[in-house]
Amino acid sequence: MSRSLKSFLLPGGLPVSGPRLVIIFAWLAIAVLARPVWADVDPYKLRIGYTEFPPLEYQNERSEPAGQFIELTRKVVKEAGYEAEFIYLPVSRIYLYLKDGTVDLWPGLSGVPGIQGEVLESWVNADPVQLFAWYLEASEPLTHFDQLAGKTVIVISGYTYGGLLSWLESSENIRLTEAPNNRAALEMLKLKRGDYVLDYRQPLEAIMTQPSDSKIRGSELRSRYLAWMYSLASPRAALLREQFDDAYLRLVGRGEVPPVRDFDSDFVIPGFPGGPR
Numbered sequence: 322m323s324r325s326l327k328s329f330l331l332p333g334g335l336p337v338s339g340p341r342l343v344i345i346f347a348w349l350a351i352a353v354l355a356r357p358v359w360a361d362v363d364p365y366k367l368r369i370g371y372t373e374f375p376p377l378e379y380q381n382e383r384s385e386p387a388g389q390f391i392e393l394t395r396k397v398v399k400e401a402g403y404e405a406e407f408i409y410l411p412v413s414r415i416y417l418y419l420k421d422g423t424v425d426l427w428p429g430l431s432g433v434p435g436i437q438g439e440v441l442e443s444w445v446n447a448d449p450v451q452l453f454a455w456y457l458e459a460s461e462p463l464t465h466f467d468q469l470a471g472k473t474v475i476v477i478s479g480y481t482y483g484g485l486l487s488w489l490e491s492s493e494n495i496r497l498t499e500a501p502n503n504r505a506a507l508e509m510l511k512l513k514r515g516d517y518v519l520d521y522r523q524p525l526e527a528i529m530t531q532p533s534d535s536k537i538r539g540s541e542l543r544s545r546y547l548a549w550m551y552s553l554a555s556p557r558a559a560l561l562r563e564q565f566d567d568a569y570l571r572l573v574g575r576g577e578v579p580p581v582r583d584f585d586s587d588f589v590i591p592g593f594p595g596g597p598r
Contacts, residue, residue, distance in 0.1 A: 366404045370415040370424040376527045380409045390547050394428045400568035422554025431548040434484035440550040441558050445569045445581045447547035453539035455518040463540035466592030470494045475506050475515035488594045503528055544588040
């Protein structure tokens with residue numbers, strides 16, 4: 322071992338060697354690893370998580386971010402004076418990365434229970450996104466959530482439905498079966514492997530192109546809104562929200578984006594967990 326590794330001088334010329342030297346280097350390593358993820362980040366570049374939720378956001382055949390909400394996000398990012406770095410992730414990983422600050426924000430759906438207290442939601446919001454219960458035309462439409470009692474509900478892998486999945490899993494009178502994706506969920510419904518499919522209107526309507534899909538109907542359960550979620554692990558979360566909101570309002574004033582929606586106009590079917598009975 323060279324002399325430089327056998328001993329070490331602290332400020333003031335005090336020598337340290339042996340076990341103490343090992344401890345000091347261990348603490349230095351911990352300090353480096355414990356640095357915040359945002360410490361060396363370009364202040365004008367935003368790390369934006371996105372997931373598979375066509376036609377609103379998805380990864381296209383060239384492995385590029387695409388979709389209506391992605392394009393809207395690009396406009397707001399540019400207007401706010403930033404550059405976007407989009408990172409494609411499963412939604413569960415997005416939640417994790419919002420919590421630890423690996424991503425700065427997520428263009429997603431409002432009111433996700435699993436990240437409440439971990440993010441700031443934008444004050445402005447874009448289009449509503451409706452959660453539907455889809456069924457075959459011979460079945461009765463849903464007018465009350467309690468009609469799901471005693472039924473088998475097909476859910477899609479990776480979806481939390483804004484916290485509804487946890488409630489369904491704990492329910493004793495609703496059976497769940499999982500489909501790997503939207504298309505598979507529709508085919509399972511046609512084969513009567515379930516009574517209803519839970520899926521959002523926009524993604525499902527985008528793939529309802531087969532002739533047999535015309536037999537499928539839907540009842541709205543709940544509406545939510547597209548919004549931006551800013552990671553509270555970042556020290557600039559509040560600043561980003563203010564800058565994005567201001568940028569969006571400027572774009573609205575120029576007629577380049579949809580007007581701000583009223584959150585109070587949310588729809589919830591009677592009997593929905595936590596909603597009106």
